[in-house]
Amino acid sequence: MKKFTVTTAAAAALTAGLVGLAAPALAAPTGGNAADTISALEAQGNRVVVTRQSSTPLDKASVVSVTRGPAIPQGVPFATSQGDNNRTVRNQTVYVTVR
Numbered sequence: 702m703k704k705f706t707v708t709t710a711a712a713a714a715l716t717a718g719l720v721g722l723a724a725p726a727l728a729a730p731t732g733g734n735a736a737d738t739i740s741a742l743e744a745q746g747n748r749v750v751v752t753r754q755s756s757t758p759l760d761k762a763s764v765v766s767v768t769r770g771p772a773i774p775q776g777v778p779f780a781t782s783q784g785d786n787n788r789t790v791r792n793q794t795v796y797v798t799v800r
Contacts, residue, residue, distance in 0.1 A: 735762035735799040747795045748773065754800040762799040770794030 733741075735751075736759040742749050754765065772791045779788040
């Protein structure tokens with residue numbers, strides 16, 4: 702019975718962790734077209750993936766949604782006097798849907 706309780710608690714914790722990782726919607730930068738929004742997100746250091754719902758040029762398109770994707774860890778060469786060779790940098794992926 703004790704094993705069942707521990708297993709149930711572990712499963713509940715994992716489920717809560719996965720629900721907590723669900724990607725929330727981001728507020729899109731306002732005051733411009735899709736091209737301005739994409740440029741602003743890239744200027745903040747994000748990796749932007751664009752999904753187009755029409756063939757409208759980006760400078761005339763409007764933003765339908767902006768959604769946060771996974772953070773991407775990346776090893777960057779970084780030499781110090783202690784002999785460290787790499788440090789990890791995280792970049793955020795942002796999905797932008799335009800119409």
